[in-house]
């Protein structure tokens with residue numbers, strides 16, 4: 284029995300490997316075609332791209348494969364500086380996030396920081412559940428804390444609505460965290476950098492602006508607490 288099981292398993296593994304190889308190979312073929320077509324359409328595109336970048340937008344989003352920011356915004360390579368992680372979490376001690384924010388805000392001088400959550404987010408669903416998911420329990424800890432703070436509102440909602448509600452709260456909270464980071468705080472104060480919160484609807488492809496604008500008095504209060512000299 285064990286031998287038979289092994290044979291079935293190895294032929295399955297071979298088949299899986301072949302399918303994965305094909306997906307990889309076809310993606311390389313697709314890249315070749317894309318590069319040729321792009322060059323044909325715009326001969327300056329790659330020479331210009333190789334010289335440098337001047338994106339206007341820093342996009343912070345979820346790693347989910349269905350939300351490639353440049354594609355959904357209808358923009359081109361070079362238009363959006365990007366950092367993505369599971370459930371678009373803003374951890375103020377995440378060195379990778381902080382490096383991306385520092386470089387894009389202080390050096391590339393982007394004018395807009397966009398934090399985008401989405402509907403049907405696996406990370407949000409995980410934060411709404413109680414299954415043990417090892418390292419992701421740590422990663423999603425701050426979202427679980429938001430779930431705890433907003434338990435009364437969340438209890439009134441069901442399924443997808445509940446998940447979208449927590450996604451929105453997570454984005455609004457993330458925007459507040461971002462505005463306290465020194466590069467963002469200083470660029471908002473000195474040159475009017477804007478921080479936006481969005482939700483992407485997977486079912487329609489549309490972005491919803493959560494209007495995370497800040498009142499003047501709230502901005503003053505934030506500066507009084509977080510500004511350092």
Ligand SMILES: [Zn+2]
Nearest residue numbers: 345347404405
């Ligand atoms: Zn997600």
